[in-house]
Amino acid sequence: MNKPVSGLGPHGERPAPASALKITEEQAAELNARRYTVAVALHTVGSDWSRQVMAGLAATLGRHSAAITEVADCHFDSVEQSRALERMLMQRPDAIVSIPVDNAAVAEAHSRIEAAGVKLILLDNVPTGLMPGKGYTTMVSADNFGLGQIAAELLAARVPARCTIGLLGYDVDFFATHERQIAFLRWMETHRPDLKVKQSKFESKEKAGVAMEQLIDSTPDLAGCFVAWDEPAVRAMAALNARKLNIPVTTVDLGNDVAAALASGPLVGGIAAQRPYDLGVAAANAALLSLIGSPLPTWIALRGIPVTRENVLEAYQLVWHAPAPLQLRNAVRQRSHS
Amino acid sequence: MSDGITHPLEDDDGPAETLWAGTGRASKREDSERQSLAQILNLIRNGTANTRLELERISGLGRAIVADRLETLNQLRLIDEDELGHANGGRAPRTARFRESQALYLVAVLEQGSIGIAVSTIAGKLLLEHHEPLDALAEPAAVLKRLHTLFDWALEQHRKDRDIWGIGIALSGPVETSAGQPFASPHLPFMPGWEGLEFVESLVARYGAPCWVRSKIEMMTAGELLAGSAQGAHDMLFVDLSREISAGLVLGGKLFKSDQGRAGLVGHIAVGEDTTTLCKCGNVGCLEAVAGADAVARLALQAASGAQSPHLAEMLQADGEITAMSVGTAALMGDTVSAELLSRSGRHIGNTLAALTNSFNPSLIVIGGTMAESSDILLAAIREAVYRRSHPLVSRDLRIVRSKIGASSALIGLARSVADEVFAPNILPRWILQGSPVRNKDTEAVVAAIRTAVTRSARNLPPPFERTPA
Numbered sequence: 001m002n003k004p005v006s007g008l009g010p011h012g013e014r015p016a017p018a019s020a021l022k023i024t025e026e027q028a029a030e031l032n033a034r035r036y037t038v039a040v041a042l043h044t045v046g047s048d049w050s051r052q053v054m055a056g057l058a059a060t061l062g063r064h065s066a067a068i069t070e071v072a073d074c075h076f077d078s079v080e081q082s083r084a085l086e087r088m089l090m091q092r093p094d095a096i097v098s099i100p101v102d103n104a105a106v107a108e109a110h111s112r113i114e115a116a117g118v119k120l121i122l123l124d125n126v127p128t129g130l131m132p133g134k135g136y137t138t139m140v141s142a143d144n145f146g147l148g149q150i151a152a153e154l155l156a157a158r159v160p161a162r163c164t165i166g167l168l169g170y171d172v173d174f175f176a177t178h179e180r181q182i183a184f185l186r187w188m189e190t191h192r193p194d195l196k197v198k199q200s201k202f203e204s205k206e207k208a209g210v211a212m213e214q215l216i217d218s219t220p221d222l223a224g225c226f227v228a229w230d231e232p233a234v235r236a237m238a239a240l241n242a243r244k245l246n247i248p249v250t251t252v253d254l255g256n257d258v259a260a261a262l263a264s265g266p267l268v269g270g271i272a273a274q275r276p277y278d279l280g281v282a283a284a285n286a287a288l289l290s291l292i293g294s295p296l297p298t299w300i301a302l303r304g305i306p307v308t309r310e311n312v313l314e315a316y317q318l319v320w321h322a323p324a325p326l327q328l329r330n331a332v333r334q335r336s337h338s
Numbered sequence: 339m340s341d342g343i344t345h346p347l348e349d350d351d352g353p354a355e356t357l358w359a360g361t362g363r364a365s366k367r368e369d370s371e372r373q374s375l376a377q378i379l380n381l382i383r384n385g386t387a388n389t390r391l392e393l394e395r396i397s398g399l400g401r402a403i404v405a406d407r408l409e410t411l412n413q414l415r416l417i418d419e420d421e422l423g424h425a426n427g428g429r430a431p432r433t434a435r436f437r438e439s440q441a442l443y444l445v446a447v448l449e450q451g452s453i454g455i456a457v458s459t460i461a462g463k464l465l466l467e468h469h470e471p472l473d474a475l476a477e478p479a480a481v482l483k484r485l486h487t488l489f490d491w492a493l494e495q496h497r498k499d500r501d502i503w504g505i506g507i508a509l510s511g512p513v514e515t516s517a518g519q520p521f522a523s524p525h526l527p528f529m530p531g532w533e534g535l536e537f538v539e540s541l542v543a544r545y546g547a548p549c550w551v552r553s554k555i556e557m558m559t560a561g562e563l564l565a566g567s568a569q570g571a572h573d574m575l576f577v578d579l580s581r582e583i584s585a586g587l588v589l590g591g592k593l594f595k596s597d598q599g600r601a602g603l604v605g606h607i608a609v610g611e612d613t614t615t616l617c618k619c620g621n622v623g624c625l626e627a628v629a630g631a632d633a634v635a636r637l638a639l640q641a642a643s644g645a646q647s648p649h650l651a652e653m654l655q656a657d658g659e660i661t662a663m664s665v666g667t668a669a670l671m672g673d674t675v676s677a678e679l680l681s682r683s684g685r686h687i688g689n690t691l692a693a694l695t696n697s698f699n700p701s702l703i704v705i706g707g708t709m710a711e712s713s714d715i716l717l718a719a720i721r722e723a724v725y726r727r728s729h730p731l732v733s734r735d736l737r738i739v740r741s742k743i744g745a746s747s748a749l750i751g752l753a754r755s756v757a758d759e760v761f762a763p764n765i766l767p768r769w770i771l772q773g774s775p776v777r778n779k780d781t782e783a784v785v786a787a788i789r790t791a792v793t794r795s796a797r798n799l800p801p802p803f804e805r806t807p808a
Binding site: 004006007008009010011012013014015016017019020022103104128129131132133134145173178179182183185186189295297298 | 452463465466491495671708714746
């Protein structure tokens with residue numbers, strides 16, 4: 001399945017591919033001479049996704065003599081992110097790369113950035129009221145709508161006709177997870193109208209296990225579940241394991257834990273993988289090009305990858321830019337021999 | 339307008355008379371109270387005045403009346419009067435603030451190939467928006483069902499027990515301005531299959547609020563004027579380069595609206611000497627047929643299939659289709675065939691805009707729509723043709739820019755347009771004493787009658803989205 005980007009941007013934009021962000025030799029020379037500084041505000045620095053984004057950002061910025069002067073871990077907290085952005089602005093970096101943790105709650109803090117003459121590159125979300133060219137330069141994200149469709153298709157293949165499936169969604173106003181959830185529901189409505197979808201929500205990844213338990217309690221015939229991303233999915237699967245329920249789960253992001261679970265057991269029905277390293281590269285290129293005055297598309301989108309037990313090793317290499325860990329390779333080998 | 343400021347979207351004499359929001363029948367004294375309440379609320383809502391002193395000065399009402407009306411508006415939960423304003427010596431005055439978050443509007447733009455929806459405050463500020471592709475050949479009933487699903491989803495995220503005070507729908511095509519009746523579907527001859535669908539009635543029944551239908555080009559132009567590149571522009575031309583090409587006009591700071599709603603069909607102006615390219619309107623050589631997104635995609639597909647462009651051929655193989663956006667991407671990656679296709683399209687569009695520039699002398703042209711996003715080559719070719727072909731007297735101070743707010747422009751314009759209807763000077767006095775345009779017996783009776791009349795099962799629509807009890 002190598003499908004084009006299927007969603008639209010936060011303001012209805014058509015997607016531009018990351019390959020559109022090319023730095024010419026002449027531009028590279030200019031960038032090397034200017035030695036720009038970039039600050040980064042992430043929702044968390046502790047996830048596999050974040051580590052990969054940072055790796056892509058750092059490698060690309062470093063190649064063009066641009067320094068990352070600060071990396072803020074906002075712990076999914078809007079107050080913490082607003083403070084971090086305020087602090088960053090006082091240090092006057094040339095650009096800030098930020099993943100807004102909420103919409104309305106962090107809008108004011110983000111709106112001050114471009115007003116202060118600092119370029120703002122957004123990842124995955126746009127705060128309420130910010131417009132490209134006025135409040136920010138561009139938004140770089142995965143095709144989250146496409147990721148939701150992939151997760152739906154993977155789950156649909158693993159559940160019987162006329163059953164009930166679950167959607168464990170993120171209860172925060174956030175573009176990327178909204179898109180995944182809407183697309184999941186639309187795909188099911190269009191292609192599997194025989195399935196009933198029951199929804200439950202979690203406010204933070206730590207509460208995903210509790211939300212899963214509630215979903216199990218209220219849905220005795222639950223036959224499968226989609227969880228908005230990998231870390232809460234791992235917690236949701238722990239809740240399923242505790243109840244000795246063996247139903248397939250699909251999710252987004254090929255983190256190490258969920259990749260191992262996909263390779264080793266029946267619980268993970270498939271993963272819609274983002275390419276966070278490439279996302280970091282695209283965000284870095286967007287920041288650099290904007291600093292030397294190159295016009296940019298307002299939404300740069302990277303298509304997702306459907307990952308199953310059969311292609312998990314290749315997909316891991318594509319996503320992580322590294323060979324799969326030994327544990328994952330062994331799990332795949334054992335399953336292929338069994 | 340009684341508040342003395344310019345409202346770019348409003349008609350000079352307010353919206354057409356309708357029977358919604360009550361009949362407005364009242365005693366002379368009550369009528370006077372309603373009028374002054376409406377006047378003060380609109381002054382605060384529009385940001386014209388927010389202290390008692392300013393309200394007295396601008397409205398011409400006495401101190402006691404202003405104090406009484408503010409107290410009433412507070413009790414009706416239409417304003418807050420808590421914050422302290424700027425002090426000019428002495429005690430800081432209290433300021434009044436419009437409670438824009440107490441209810442919501444639902445707005446949507448339906449295009450060929452996509453749908454965009456938003457929830458806004460009653461001041462027209464967007465709280466959430468979502469856009470997604472839609473099958474261009476989808477049945478109207480399926481589109482309406484999707485619209486209901488997305489509105490329901492948006493309300494799940496943002497409703498918080500709030501009422502919906504109005505709905506706005508923007509459609510690609512001319513919508514008659516007389517479609518000011520918020521409870522009946524307008525005549526839509528340009529949208530096959532939509533005639534008789536009663537989509538306005540279904541939205542009114544489902545959400546319990548009046549619904550206005552507008553033309554997309556007018557709403558995009560309004561959105562650009564309110565929040566986009568054209569903020570504050572006096573004379574402006576907005577051009578939507580999507581599958582259709584149309585234009586909106588702002589003259590003297592106000593959106594131009596023709597009675598029949600059909601102004602701006604610039605895509606059907608004949609270009610060059612083309613006598614062969616057939617347009618869907620039945621003519622040949624229309625700008626849209628020669629240089630629109632479909633024309634660019636069609637020529638690119640020929641280039642991809644005929645091996646003239648390896649870039650496009652590769653894209654066709656990877657994506658299974660070629661769009662104007664993919665032509666833009668290919669041009670950005672150095673494909674000369676794509677670059678030439680966009681230049682050619684830009685030249686045709688620019689020549690047409692030059693004629694309009696000579697006619698209307700705008701100080702700003704904003705280029706929007708999906709094709710505008712495709713490439714800078716297109717924009718450069720448009721600029722070059724406009725400056726070359728228009729008279730130096732009109733092009734001397736002319737700026738040509740690309741829209742930066744995309745499809746959000748239509749949603750922003752719609753939310754403001756709904757606000758203008760709900761708070762129109764001839765409507766607001768009817769409902770102001772109830773504190774809500776939808777919680778009065780006249781509107782509730784109309785909605786109830788529509789709910790009874792709408793045959794949901796025949797349309798295969800989900801059950802109504804119930805309003806939370808007050």
